Amino acid sequence: MTEGTKRIGVLTSGGDCSGLNAAIRAVVSSATTKGWEVYGIHNATDGLIVRPLDYQKLTMADFEFPFATLGGTMLGTNNSGNPHKVTHWDGTTEEVTDEELLARFKAGVEELGLSALIVIGGDGSMAIVSKYCKAAGISMIGIPKTIDNDAPGTDMAIGFATARSVVTEALDKLDTTASSHHRVMIAEAMGRGAGHLALESAIAGFADVALIPEIPYRYEKVVERLKLAFAEGRKHALVVIAEGIKKPDGEYSYSSNGRTFGGISAYFAEKLAKDGFNVRANVLGHTQRAGTPIAEDRILASGLAVRAIDLLAAGKNNRVVIHKDGHFADEDLDVILHLANSPVNPDGEMVKIAQSLGIYVGEK
Numbered sequence: 001m002t003e004g005t006k007r008i009g010v011l012t013s014g015g016d017c018s019g020l021n022a023a024i025r026a027v028v029s030s031a032t033t034k035g036w037e038v039y040g041i042h043n044a045t046d047g048l049i050v051r052p053l054d055y056q057k058l059t060m061a062d063f064e065f066p067f068a069t070l071g072g073t074m075l076g077t078n079n080s081g082n083p084h085k086v087t088h089w090d091g092t093t094e095e096v097t098d099e100e101l102l103a104r105f106k107a108g109v110e111e112l113g114l115s116a117l118i119v120i121g122g123d124g125s126m127a128i129v130s131k132y133c134k135a136a137g138i139s140m141i142g143i144p145k146t147i148d149n150d151a152p153g154t155d156m157a158i159g160f161a162t163a164r165s166v167v168t169e170a171l172d173k174l175d176t177t178a179s180s181h182h183r184v185m186i187a188e189a190m191g192r193g194a195g196h197l198a199l200e201s202a203i204a205g206f207a208d209v210a211l212i213p214e215i216p217y218r219y220e221k222v223v224e225r226l227k228l229a230f231a232e233g234r235k236h237a238l239v240v241i242a243e244g245i246k247k248p249d250g251e252y253s254y255s256s257n258g259r260t261f262g263g264i265s266a267y268f269a270e271k272l273a274k275d276g277f278n279v280r281a282n283v284l285g286h287t288q289r290a291g292t293p294i295a296e297d298r299i300l301a302s303g304l305a306v307r308a309i310d311l312l313a314a315g316k317n318n319r320v321v322i323h324k325d326g327h328f329a330d331e332d333l334d335v336i337l338h339l340a341n342s343p344v345n346p347d348g349e350m351v352k353i354a355q356s357l358g359i360y361v362g363e364k
């Protein structure tokens with residue numbers, strides 16, 4: 001490394017989504033124009049904690065193969081939710097204390113000669129990694145990603161736009177088979193406690209019902225709306241349900257791991273069948289986190305990455321790049337971490353648009 005050359009690291013952390021590779025590419029591309037070196041850290045922070053270190057030097061040659069147009073993350077990630085559980089090269093796991101984590105991270109950073117780390121992840125990952133970076137004495141810039149689009153401080157996070165397109169395409173497909181069989185098709189969308197994905201896809205996919213965690217619903221009103229669709233002369237209907245809504249009895253529906261949401265559409269299908277509908281449930285699942293990132297996500301990833309590199313060039317630290325009111329900007333990480341996640345505003349524009357289209361969105 002010649003004098004004046006900056007060497008930075010980049011990693012992805014938390015659940016994957018489409019657009020992560022585009023963001024990694026943009027980090028490398030933008031850093032390269034400044035004459036910097038970039039090291040991709042594998043499997044979130046694990047790559048700096050395991051021994052030998054798990055990383056790869058990244059140059060534009062790594063993008064000869066069109067990684068940036070693929071979903072997933074070429075660096076690997078981890079969303080175990082337990083920062084103390086470290087996965088080694090051979091797949092074995094180890095529980096590491098906070099003290100040991102910080103010490104190994106610092107030694108890893110020193111071994112690679114990194115002066116900064118770009119963290120592409122959710123606010124939870126950013127909070128954890130910023131603690132490590134402070135202890136290691138290096139700068140950190142966060143780039144928000146989540147298909148749930150509820151990351152604090154930014155209007156858009158990487159992955160949401162593509163996921164919304166995936167759900168919309170699924171609705172287009174469900175629409176034709178629903179029409180052939182005169183059925184009600186239910187699509188279950190991801191989103192944890194946020195309904196952005198379900199609501200916006202419902203608008204784009206011309207659904208009749210969109211149930212989201214932010215707005216309580218009445219089951220009888222769902223039935224009423226579906227009956228209306230048939231009374232209007234249509235022979236099928238589409239329902240989008242966010243995975244994080246409660247059942248009428250107030251309980252959530254969890255997937256087999258008991259940790260993440262899943263299965264609420266099956267509950268609704270059973271109930272609607274008892275009420276006389278010919279109905280099928282479709283859990284769209286992890287397909288929503290995959291696929292070629294659409295242009296919107298690539299542009300977002302590129303703009304956020306360029307801003308992240310510019311911030312480091314200006315000597316800034318502990319910031320998160322965001323997209324707010326149509327512009328790229330940045331905010332202090334500690335300010336971001338004190339903001340609540342941003343779910344759908346029940347009084348917001350999207351809900352009003354859905355209602356005006358006749359979509360039943362719950363009791364608003």
Ligand code: F6P
Pocket residue numbers: 015079146147148190191192243260261289
């Ligand atoms: O937060 C992103 C997300 O895809 C949620 O929408 C979903 O509930 C969860 O992650 C699924 O996590 P996992 O990949 O652990 O099943």
